[in-house]
Amino acid sequence: MNDTAQKITVEKAQTSKIDQVDFDNLSFGSVFTDHMLVCDYKNGAWETPKIIPYQPITLEPSSKIFHYGQSIFEGMKAYKDAAGDTWLFRPFDNHKRFNISAKRMSIPEIPEEYFIEGLKTLLRLEKDWIPQSEGSSLYIRPFMFASGKGFHASPADEYKFMICLAPSGAYFSGKVKVLIEQTYSRSANGGVGYAKAGGNYAGQFYPTQLAVKKGYNQVIWTDDNTHEYIEEAGAMNIFVRIKDTLITGPTSDRILDGITRKSIIEIAKDEGIPVEVRKITVTEVVDAAKNGSLKEMFGAGTAAVVSPIAAFGYNDTDYDLPELPNSYARRMKERIIDIQYNKAEDIFGWRHKV
Numbered sequence: 001m002n003d004t005a006q007k008i009t010v011e012k013a014q015t016s017k018i019d020q021v022d023f024d025n026l027s028f029g030s031v032f033t034d035h036m037l038v039c040d041y042k043n044g045a046w047e048t049p050k051i052i053p054y055q056p057i058t059l060e061p062s063s064k065i066f067h068y069g070q071s072i073f074e075g076m077k078a079y080k081d082a083a084g085d086t087w088l089f090r091p092f093d094n095h096k097r098f099n100i101s102a103k104r105m106s107i108p109e110i111p112e113e114y115f116i117e118g119l120k121t122l123l124r125l126e127k128d129w130i131p132q133s134e135g136s137s138l139y140i141r142p143f144m145f146a147s148g149k150g151f152h153a154s155p156a157d158e159y160k161f162m163i164c165l166a167p168s169g170a171y172f173s174g175k176v177k178v179l180i181e182q183t184y185s186r187s188a189n190g191g192v193g194y195a196k197a198g199g200n201y202a203g204q205f206y207p208t209q210l211a212v213k214k215g216y217n218q219v220i221w222t223d224d225n226t227h228e229y230i231e232e233a234g235a236m237n238i239f240v241r242i243k244d245t246l247i248t249g250p251t252s253d254r255i256l257d258g259i260t261r262k263s264i265i266e267i268a269k270d271e272g273i274p275v276e277v278r279k280i281t282v283t284e285v286v287d288a289a290k291n292g293s294l295k296e297m298f299g300a301g302t303a304a305v306v307s308p309i310a311a312f313g314y315n316d317t318d319y320d321l322p323e324l325p326n327s328y329a330r331r332m333k334e335r336i337i338d339i340q341y342n343k344a345e346d347i348f349g350w351r352h353k354v
């Protein structure tokens with residue numbers, strides 16, 4: 001234990017809610033553990049994090065989060081192995097990205113030890129909440145927002161950094177049918193698409209609802225300027241397989257630098273799968289679907305690891321993708337899960353013991 005971990009105060013919940021939870025039927029992110037981490041930024045500095053019972057928080061109506069949306073988050077998971085040990089997957093990358101998001105939204109950066117040691121202290125306390133069954137995990141939601149008050153449109157003077165935990169079952173997305181978006185945009189050059197800023201997701205809801213009304217599950221985002229380049233799949237990065245080559249777009253202002261995405265690129269290289277990081281045009285994907293060379297499309301992100309796409313719609317036409325027995329999507333998912341659950345050697349050094 002280092003200095004920070006020693007300083008974190010823990011106020012324990014008087015009773016646990018764990019007996020009321022049906023661990024065999026967990027949905028995603030709707031049940032929360034007994035405790036949460038809270039850290040306040042006041043008078044120009046972060047105070048020492050505290051762990052307290054999970055409970056509502058009180059905010060001034062003029063808190064800037066409500067008016068100007070200074071708010072960011074991360075998504076991570078804790079995994080329990082067969083021996084009962086707890087693991088994180090590339091958590092330092094989440095911390096780095098959190099601060100990249102913070103900077104873009106004029107939120108003060110959080111020190112690494114507050115984020116990592118705070119999280120580990122919380123996880124040790126909530127160890128019994130980490131499901132052990134295949135595919136289940138404890139979803140981790142670090143977030144940070146402007147709690148400071150005032151209607152003046154400028155950065156707040158007070159912030160809260162919090163972490164809440166939600167036990168979650170294996171994420172089966174089923175057959176995902178997606179619509180290539182030709183009107184709305186998720187992000188733009190010079191914008192905040194690379195940050196996990198709350199408003200980015202609010203902005204996606206409406207176009208996604210329109211797609212759902214048309215019978216699709218999700219939107220494939222294209223570039224804001226021409227809608228000619230495929231960029232992301234909902235709130236996931238996207239991979240396209242044409243013949244045997246795996247392709248994903250380069251990260252940019254508009255494309256979020258996903259940890260699952262970069263892990264898949266490294267695993268593909270390790271497996272000798274040809275992988276290209278380059279722009280993907282809609283035309284190229286439609287042509288490949290027509291001539292049969294489009295083998296797979298899948299989303300990549302922490303929640304589902306990979307989410308295979310069964311069909312996509314474009315210009316009022318639907319294109320089905322083949323069902324492959326030995327898909328790259330499946331291979332990638334298995335390699336990542338085996339590392340996350342400490343079932344395979346971690347040649348990359350991604351696993352972090354709690």
Ligand SMILES: *Cc1c(COP(=O)(O)O)cnc(C)c1O
Pocket residue numbers: 075196232234235236237256257258259260261300301302303
């Ligand atoms: C979080 C997120 C991803 C996936 O990132 P991971 O680190 O793999 O979970 C991709 N795209 C968007 C827009 C996201 O918010």
